[in-house]
Every structure is written in C-alpha cells, then in structure tokens.
Amino acid sequence: MHKRQFLKHVSLLGTASLMGGIHLAATSPKKIPAAAFALPVLPYGYEALEPSIDRLTMQVHHGKHHQAYTDKLNAAITGTKYEGMSIENILKTIPASESEIRNHGGGYYNHALFWKWLTPDGGGQPSGKLAETIAAQFGSFGAFRERFSEAASKQFGSGWA
Numbered sequence: 001m002h003k004r005q006f007l008k009h010v011s012l013l014g015t016a017s018l019m020g021g022i023h024l025a026a027t028s029p030k031k032i033p034a035a036a037f038a039l040p041v042l043p044y045g046y047e048a049l050e051p052s053i054d055r056l057t058m059q060v061h062h063g064k065h066h067q068a069y070t071d072k073l074n075a076a077i078t079g080t081k082y083e084g085m086s087i088e089n090i091l092k093t094i095p096a097s098e099s100e101i102r103n104h105g106g107g108y109y110n111h112a113l114f115w116k117w118l119t120p121d122g123g124g125q126p127s128g129k130l131a132e133t134i135a136a137q138f139g140s141f142g143a144f145r146e147r148f149s150e151a152a153s154k155q156f157g158s159g160w161a
Ligand SMILES: [Fe+2]
Pocket: 060, 061, 062, 065, 066, 111, 158
C-alpha cells in the first residue's frame, strides 16, 4: 500500500468511526462494559497514614484487594440486569442467592468507603451528637474504643466491626 492510499484508508476509517459506522471497541477481545466500575484513586499517598497503616498494607489493600474486587465485580455483572446500576443500588436490591456479584460488590464498596473515611489529618475524639451518643451508649469514649477494638479483633475478615 502506498502512502497516499494508506492515508486515504485512515481518513475513511476515522470518518466512518465518527459517524458511528464502525465500533472498534465492539471488536476488542477484552470488552469492558460501558458502565464498568473503576478502582478509585486514593485521595492520599500509600504512605500518608503511617505509622497507623504502613505503605505495604495500603498497597496490598488498594492495588490488589480492591483491584481484584473491581475486576471480578465487572466480570460478574457483565450481561446481567445489574450492569449499569450504581453499586449502592446493586447492594440494596441483590438477593443473597446471587453471591458472586454480592460478595465482589460488597468488597468493592467496603474498600471504597474505607478510603474515603481514612485521612492523614484524622484522629482524636468525636464531638457533638456523635460524642454525646457514644457517651450515652458506652459511658465514655475510652470504653467505646475498648469495646470496638474487642469486637473488631473477633470479626472474621478485615476487622470490620
Ligand atoms: Fe482489603
């Protein structure tokens, strides 16, 4: 093929693609759903939570665990009625019998919440209504922390209490 012919073909391909006549993504061997879930970008660096949570722990939970939940959730919802739904709606409506989507969706959502709730500027005791409620329910923040840590250490999995 001569250079002029090649440029003509490329130009036609681009025009056809713009007109919607060719869908290159549809022929891709690794089709990604239109509304696929993505691994959220951390709002801080992997080392930002040290010394409470070290860099390696963050890398494993974000780059491996959360990425695996994301990939498996996307694969599980492809071609189902859940494709295109928000993660909140999936988890609100999915029956326990659909355990693959439910488990991967739960792992995806739990990790996403975790990244939002953690902050390098956190720590200290709560204030306002939360502090009042904790005091009313547990007697003091220290007593709450003790009970919470005890419950988390007995919980199977990632320490959710
Ligand atoms: Fe994790």
